[in-house]
Amino acid sequence: MTDTTTIGQGITVSKTGETGAFGGELLTVNFGPHHPSTHGVLRLIVDLDGELIRRLKPVIGYLHTGIEKQAEALRWQQAVVVTDRHDYLSPPINNLAYALAVERLLGIDVPPRAKALRVIMSELTRLSSHLVWLGTSGIELGAMSMLMYCFRERDTILDMNEEISGFRMHTSYIRPGGVMADATPRFFEMLEDFINKMPSHIDEYEDLLTMNPIWRSRTIGIGILPAEDAKVLGATGPMLRGSGVNWDLRKNMPYSGYETYDFEVATSDLCDCYGRYLVRIQEMREAIKILRQALDRLPDGPVNADDRKILPPPREELETSMEAVIHHFKLFTEGYSVPPGDVYVAVESGRGENGCYVVSDGTHKPRRVKFRAASFVNLQPLERMAMNHMIADMVAIIGTADTVLGDVDR
Amino acid sequence: MISETLVVEKGVSAGDAWITVEPANAHEALSALKDEGYLLLVFLTCVDHLADASREWPARYEIVYQLRNMKTREQLRVRAFVDGDPPHIASVHDLFPPANWDERETYDMFGVIFDGHPDLTRILMPDDWVGHPLRRDYPVGGEVVEFSEEHETWQTAPDKA
Numbered sequence: 001m002t003d004t005t006t007i008g009q010g011i012t013v014s015k016t017g018e019t020g021a022f023g024g025e026l027l028t029v030n031f032g033p034h035h036p037s038t039h040g041v042l043r044l045i046v047d048l049d050g051e052l053i054r055r056l057k058p059v060i061g062y063l064h065t066g067i068e069k070q071a072e073a074l075r076w077q078q079a080v081v082v083t084d085r086h087d088y089l090s091p092p093i094n095n096l097a098y099a100l101a102v103e104r105l106l107g108i109d110v111p112p113r114a115k116a117l118r119v120i121m122s123e124l125t126r127l128s129s130h131l132v133w134l135g136t137s138g139i140e141l142g143a144m145s146m147l148m149y150c151f152r153e154r155d156t157i158l159d160m161n162e163e164i165s166g167f168r169m170h171t172s173y174i175r176p177g178g179v180m181a182d183a184t185p186r187f188f189e190m191l192e193d194f195i196n197k198m199p200s201h202i203d204e205y206e207d208l209l210t211m212n213p214i215w216r217s218r219t220i221g222i223g224i225l226p227a228e229d230a231k232v233l234g235a236t237g238p239m240l241r242g243s244g245v246n247w248d249l250r251k252n253m254p255y256s257g258y259e260t261y262d263f264e265v266a267t268s269d270l271c272d273c274y275g276r277y278l279v280r281i282q283e284m285r286e287a288i289k290i291l292r293q294a295l296d297r298l299p300d301g302p303v304n305a306d307d308r309k310i311l312p313p314p315r316e317e318l319e320t321s322m323e324a325v326i327h328h329f330k331l332f333t334e335g336y337s338v339p340p341g342d343v344y345v346a347v348e349s350g351r352g353e354n355g356c357y358v359v360s361d362g363t364h365k366p367r368r369v370k371f372r373a374a375s376f377v378n379l380q381p382l383e384r385m386a387m388n389h390m391i392a393d394m395v396a397i398i399g400t401a402d403t404v405l406g407d408v409d410r
Numbered sequence: 411m412i413s414e415t416l417v418v419e420k421g422v423s424a425g426d427a428w429i430t431v432e433p434a435n436a437h438e439a440l441s442a443l444k445d446e447g448y449l450l451l452v453f454l455t456c457v458d459h460l461a462d463a464s465r466e467w468p469a470r471y472e473i474v475y476q477l478r479n480m481k482t483r484e485q486l487r488v489r490a491f492v493d494g495d496p497p498h499i500a501s502v503h504d505l506f507p508p509a510n511w512d513e514r515e516t517y518d519m520f521g522v523i524f525d526g527h528p529d530l531t532r533i534l535m536p537d538d539w540v541g542h543p544l545r546r547d548y549p550v551g552g553e554v555v556e557f558s559e560e561h562e563t564w565q566t567a568p569d570k571a
Contacts, residue, residue, distance in 0.1 A: 061534040068519075069543055073550045104424045187447070213451070234450060234508030253483055340464035343424040344476055344487065357476070359457050361464040372453040372476075376515075377508050409534055 010249050026054055033062045037140045037395040040405025042379075044394070051390045056383045060376075063409040071369040075335035076102060077176065078089070079366060083356070084170035086371050087407035089129040092121040093349040095174035097356035100255060100371070101345040102176035105338045105360055108307055112177040115257040120191070120294050121164070121173055122256070122347070123287040127198070127348030128157040130280050130287075134205060137277075137399035141218045144207060153201050156194055177311045178304030179287040191295055198288050206281060219273035223385040223397035226271055233381040237352025237374055238283065239401060242276035244269040249348040256347075261290050273400040280402075283350075329338045335364040344372075351402050352378055371410055376401035413442065428487035433473070436490040437500040440475060444505050448477035448486060451506035454513060457522040461547040469493035471522060475502070487530040492522065519544035 001147065010243030026047040033043035043060035047055035067086050071079040083098040084091040096118055110118075119256035131150040138146025160169040164172040164187045165180055173180050209215045225235070230243040240247055248265040250258040266282030268275035304311050312331050313324035338360040359368040378401055385397050416439045419430040431439040453476050459467040469491035477486045492499050501524035503510040513524040514533040521542035523528055532539060541548055 061532075061536070066543060069548075069550060071548075231449070231526040232507055234452075234506070248482065252480075282430075315426060341423040342457075342474075342487075343426055344452070344485070353452070355452065357455065357474070358454065361459075361462045367459075367462060368457045370453065370455045373506075376511065380511055 017317055024197075031391075031394060033059075038398055038405075039136065039403060040408075042398070042403070042405055042408070044382075046391065046394070048391060051392070053386050053389055053391060056386050058379055058382055060379070060405070060408050063405045065410070067410045068371065071366055073365070075333060075364050076338055076366060077331075079369060080172050080175050081101065082168075083371070084172055085406065086314045086352070086373065087354060087404050088169065089290075089404050090125045090349045090351075090354070091170050091172070092118075092125045092174050093347055093354055094356075094371070095172060096256065097345055097347045097354050098358070099174050099176045099349070100274055100345050101304075101358040102338060102355045103343055104343045104345060105358065106176070106310065106336075107339075108177060108305045108310065110305050111302050111338050112257070113182075113301045114303045114305075116298050117179050117295050117303060118174050118256050119181060119258065119261070120183075120291060120298075121171070121179075123290045123294070124157050124160060126350045127232070127284055130156045131157075131282050133167075133280065133289050133350070133399075133402045137396075137402075138209065138215075140395050140399050142214055143212065144246075146205065146208060149201070149205060151207070156190070158353065160187060160190050160194065163190060177307060178302075182303045188295065191291065195288055195291050199285065202281065202284050202288075209277070210281075216274065218393075218396050219277060220270075221272055221274075221402070222389060222393045223273045223400065224271050225381055225385050229384055230271075230381065233384065234377045235339060235352070235381055237348065237350070238276050238279045238363060239352060239378050239381070241265065241267045242279045242400075243271045244275075248341060249346055253346065255345070261293050263289050273396045276400040321406065337362060337364050338366075342368075346372065349374055351375055351404065351407070354407075362397065371407075373407040373410060375405070376410075377406035379403050381407055416442065423487075424487065426487055430489045430491070433490040433492045433499050436475075437502055437505070438486070440477075440488060440502050440505055443477055443486065443488070447479045447481060448484075450478045450480055451502070451508055451512075452476040452478050452485075454502070454509050454516060455479060456516045456522055456544075458520060458544065458546045467491065469497075471497050471520060473499055473516070473522065496521045496523045498523045498525055500525050501530075503527055518542070521545065565571070 029048055031044040031046050032038040033041040043059040045057045046053055056192055067082045070082050080095055083094040086124045087094055131154040135147040135150030162168045163185050164183050165173040178324055181266050227243040227245050232241050244267055246265055246267050251265050263286045266279045268278045308327045317324040318328060340360055340362040342359040344355060344357045346353045354374050355372030357370040358366055361367040386394055416431055416435050417434060418427045421428060437453055453472050457472040459470055459472060473487040473490045473491050473492060513527050516522050517530050518532045518535050519542055
C-alpha cells in the first residue's frame, strides 16, 4: 500500500498507508519538542515502519516570542535590540540586515571603516555559529570531544564580542547609521591572535571528523537533497551549497563592501549531510581569509554616518553646543522618522538568506518588520530529506540542516 | 515583463522594483512571472495598513510576494491589496513550495485566508489561540504571564482582544 504525495513541483515522496512492510501498523512517534538533538524545541510527528521513517510532519512555534510584533512597538533605533534575538547564534548578522534596510529607506551611507567593522563582526559571527553547529552535531553523532574543542574557540569569539560591544551574545553592535562604537586596540590584538591560531584549530576539527569512520558512516548518503529540489524548495545557505549550487549572497548580491574581498564560495556536490559538513568547514576557512583581509586594510575614519538627525552627537559636544543638546533630546525622546516606503535587504548568515523586510509609514516607529528567516525555509525540505531513512538518521539530518528554532519561530 | 493588463501600478521603493496586481489576478500574475524566470519566492507576508496616514491605501491588508530571478539576480515585489473579514486570496503554494509555510504564518498572524491551501492551520501560535497577533488592532501586552498571580483569574475569564 503506497501512495505518493507531492510536496512541490516534481518532488514526490512515497508514503505508505496504514500498514508497514511487515504487515504491522505504522508507529507514530513524537520526536521532540524537548529532544536534545532538535537544537531547541522542534517537534516532529514521525510515522515509523520498523525503524524507517514513512511520514514526517514538523510542528513549530514552541519558541515563538512575537519579535515582529515587538519591533512595531519600538522606535526605529530601539528595534535593533529585538533583531538580535531571533537567530540567537548570529546577532550581528541580524543587526546588519535590519540596519541596511533602515539605511536604504533613510538614504544614508555609512563610512568605510564602519563597513569593514561590520564585515569583521559578520564573519566572526559566522564562525561562532558554525562552531556551535559543529560542536552540537558532533556530540549528537557520537563525537563527544567536538563540543569541547568548538566551544573553546567560540568562547574567544564571545570574548571579542564583549570587548567590542560589552555583550557576549546579543551585541546590538551594528546599528542604523554605523556601529555602536569604534573597536578598541585590545579587540584588534585579540582578533590578530585569533586569525593566526584559528586555521590550525580548523585542521584539528578536520583531523577528528573528516576521515573518522563513524562520522562518515553517520553522514555520507544520509539526508540527500538534490540540487533541483533544493532550489525548488527555497533552501539557502549551506543547505543549497551542500547540494552543489553556487549561490552566496556575499558574492551574488554583495552588500557592505563584500565585493572587495577575495574569497571562494564553498560548495559540495555530495548533496548529503557530509557535503553540508564539508561546506561549513570550508566556509570557516574562507571566513578567516576575509577577516585577515579586513583587518589588514581596515580604513581609518569615523564609524558612524555624519547625520545628527539619526545618530546622537558626540558626548563632548553636549557641553558646548546647544544644537547638539537639542538633537540629543529629540533623538532620545521621540527618535527619528523614516520616510514612507518599504525595502527588503538580504544578507548571508551562517544558515542562509537572512532578510529583513521593513515598511515605514513615515512615523518614528516601524509599521512592519518582517524577518525572512533562513531556518524557517530550510526546515521545509526536512520531509524530503528524511523520508525512508532510519529514525536515528533524523538526528544527523536535523543537525546538518542547522536550524535555530529562535529563527524558525521568531 | 508580464502582460500590462495584469499590472495595476508599478514603481520603485528605495531601489526595490514592485508591481501591484488585483488580488483576483495574483495567482495568474505570479504564474506568468515564474515562467519569466522568477523561480524563487523569497518570502510572502502581509502588511496591515489600519490607520496608516502615509498615503491613500486601496485596502487594509497588503499581501507582499518577494520574487527573485537567481540567474539575472533581479528582484521584484508583487503586492495585492485585499479587504474583508476575513480577507481572501488564492494560495500560490502550487507555484512556489516555500509559500506553504509562509501562507500558514500569514494566516496565523493576520487571519488572511489562502484559498486552495492544503493545510491552512496555525503554525506559530497554539491551535486554540483566538485572534491574529500581528494585526494592528491586536494589543501589545494583552496576554497575562502564565503562572503569575493574575493568570488564574484571567484563565477563568479570558479577556481576549
